[in-house]
Amino acid sequence: MPAQPVETEKIAIFFNGKMKRYLRFIQLPLTQRKFCESCQQLLLPDDWGVHGEHQVVGDVSVTQLRRPSQLLYPLENKKANAQYLFSERTCQFLVGLLSTLGFRRVLCVGTPRLHELIRLTTSGGKKSNLKSLLLDIDFRYSQFYMEDSFCHYNMFNHHFFDGKPALEVCRAFLQEDKGDGVIMVTDPPFGGLVEPLAITFKKLIGMWKEGQSQDDSQQEMPIFWIFPYFLEARICQFFPSFCMLDYQVDYDNHALYKHGRTGRKQSPVRIFTNIPPNKITLPTEEGYRFCPLCQRYVSLENQHCEHCNSCTSKDGRKWKHCFLCKKCVKPSWIHCSFCNHCAVAYHSCEGPKDGCFICGELDHKRRSCPNISTSKKANKAVRKQKQRKSNKMKMVTTKGQSMNHTFGTRKRKRRDRVHQYLCS
Numbered sequence: 001m002p003a004q005p006v007e008t009e010k011i012a013i014f015f016n017g018k019m020k021r022y023l024r025f026i027q028l029p030l031t032q033r034k035f036c037e038s039c040q041q042l043l044l045p046d047d048w049g050v051h052g053e054h055q056v057v058g059d060v061s062v063t064q065l066r067r068p069s070q071l072l073y074p075l076e077n078k079k080a081n082a083q084y085l086f087s088e089r090t091c092q093f094l095v096g097l098l099s100t101l102g103f104r105r106v107l108c109v110g111t112p113r114l115h116e117l118i119r120l121t122t123s124g125g126k127k128s129n130l131k132s133l134l135l136d137i138d139f140r141y142s143q144f145y146m147e148d149s150f151c152h153y154n155m156f157n158h159h160f161f162d163g164k165p166a167l168e169v170c171r172a173f174l175q176e177d178k179g180d181g182v183i184m185v186t187d188p189p190f191g192g193l194v195e196p197l198a199i200t201f202k203k204l205i206g207m208w209k210e211g212q213s214q215d216d217s218q219q220e221m222p223i224f225w226i227f228p229y230f231l232e233a234r235i236c237q238f239f240p241s242f243c244m245l246d247y248q249v250d251y252d253n254h255a256l257y258k259h260g261r262t263g264r265k266q267s268p269v270r271i272f273t274n275i276p277p278n279k280i281t282l283p284t285e286e287g288y289r290f291c292p293l294c295q296r297y298v299s300l301e302n303q304h305c306e307h308c309n310s311c312t313s314k315d316g317r318k319w320k321h322c323f324l325c326k327k328c329v330k331p332s333w334i335h336c337s338f339c340n341h342c343a344v345a346y347h348s349c350e351g352p353k354d355g356c357f358i359c360g361e362l363d364h365k366r367r368s369c370p371n372i373s374t375s376k377k378a379n380k381a382v383r384k385q386k387q388r389k390s391n392k393m394k395m396v397t398t399k400g401q402s403m404n405h406t407f408g409t410r411k412r413k414r415r416d417r418v419h420q421y422l423c424s
C-alpha cells in the first residue's frame, strides 16, 4: 500500500494539478488557444475532439485570459447565485479606493470582477501593488487562476471545497504581515440571508485575528460588504460598527441596479463598512459632496435635516421630515393615522391594536363602526388601486426575473419587500 502523503506533500499535489493545465494552455500558440462556450471551459488540443460539435471560440488572447468575467457568461441561476458583475465605473472606483486607503491585500469573497481588475491594475504597471485572493462558488474561475489566488468556496457555510490546503491558502493570505494591510470585500447574492453570511464573515475575521499580535486585539478587520440599503438594520445587528456609504454600486447586467444620479432608476446597492466614513472620498464628478456636519460624503440629493441632524436619505432621493414620526421618510410616504407612522400610500394598515380598524376610535370594533357604509366604498376604491399597483408590480417582476434569487416563502417575502422599497 502506498504511503499516505504528508500535509506539505498534499499541498504540493493540490497546487500542481490545475497549474499544469493552465501553464500548458498559455504556452500554446494563439491559434490553438480555444474556449468552449457551451462547456465554459478552456480547451487543450487533447480536448478538441470531445467539443467538436460545441460552440468553440479560438484565438483566446492573454487579455481575454486576464478578464475571465468577460469570457464566461454570468450565471443566471434563478435561486441564490445570480451573478451581477460590477460596471466598469464601480469596479474602477473600488480599486482606486482600496489603494488610496493603503491596503495591500484584498480578500475578494464573491467578487470575481474586482479580483481580476486588481490583478490587471497590478500587472499593468506601478499604479497599485495590491494582491488579491478570490473565494467564490463559481468553479469555472478555477481554470484561470492558480490555487494561491482562487479558492472554490461556499460563503453560506464557510466551506472550502478543496479542503485543508485551500483553507491554509486563505489563512496565510489573511495572516500575512500579522494581518496588516488586508481588507475583505464581499458582494453576496442579494437573496442570501444576512445571518449565515454574518456567521461566515465572523469566521474569516477569527482567522485574521489569530494572526494578530496581542497589542492589536481591539482592532477590527476592515470589511466592505456590498448589499441593498434596506438591509442596513439587519447588517448592523450583526456588525454594529458598520456604517452605510451613499455610493451607489451598479452592475453591467442588471437593468434595475443601474447608476442614475437622480430619479427612480437608482441602484439600491450600497457599501457597508467598518472604515470611518470620513476617510472615504466619493467621486465629486458624480455629484457626491462632503457634509461637514455628518463628516461623510453623501449623494447629490441627500440633504442635511436640521431636525434629525443627519443627511437622512438612504435611497439617493431627497427625503422629507415628518414631525409626527420625528424622523425623515421617503418623499412618497404619507403619515398614516391608523398605523401611527409614515408609510407608502395604499398600504394595508396595521390598525390600532384594540380599536376600530376603520376609523381608529377605541370605543367600538369594525363591525359596529358608524362609518361602515362610507368606508366600504372607500375600501373598495383602495382595493382597486391596490390591485392596479400589484398588477404593475407583477409586470416589473416579469421584466426583472433574475432578481428573484431567493428561497421558498422567504423568497416571496423578500421579493415583496424589495418591490416595496423599489416601488415607493
Ligand SMILES: C[S@@+](CC[C@H](N)C(=O)[O-])C[C@H]1O[C@@H](n2cnc3c(N)ncnc32)[C@H](O)[C@@H]1O
Pocket (backbone or CB within 6 Å): 080, 081, 082, 083, 084, 085, 086, 109, 110, 111, 112, 113, 114, 115, 135, 136, 137, 138, 153, 154, 155, 156, 187, 188, 189, 190
Ligand atoms: C452578486 S454577484 C457579485 C459579483 C461582483 N459584483 C463582481 O462583479 O465581482 C455574487 C457572486 O457571489 C458568488 N456566489 C454566489 N453564491 C455563492 C456562495 N454560496 N458562496 C460563494 N460565492 C457565491 C457568485 O458566483 C458571484 O460571483
Ligand SMILES: [Zn+2]
Pocket (backbone or CB within 6 Å): 036, 037, 038, 039, 040, 050, 051, 054, 055
Ligand atoms: Zn464543450
Ligand SMILES: [Zn+2]
Pocket (backbone or CB within 6 Å): 291, 292, 293, 294, 295, 303, 304, 305, 309, 310, 311
Ligand atoms: Zn449631513
Ligand SMILES: [Zn+2]
Pocket (backbone or CB within 6 Å): 305, 306, 307, 308, 309, 312, 320, 321, 322, 326, 327, 328
Ligand atoms: Zn429629519
Ligand SMILES: [Zn+2]
Pocket (backbone or CB within 6 Å): 322, 323, 324, 325, 326, 334, 335, 336, 341, 342
Ligand atoms: Zn410620519
Ligand SMILES: [Zn+2]
Pocket (backbone or CB within 6 Å): 336, 337, 338, 339, 340, 343, 347, 348, 349, 350, 351
Ligand atoms: Zn396605515
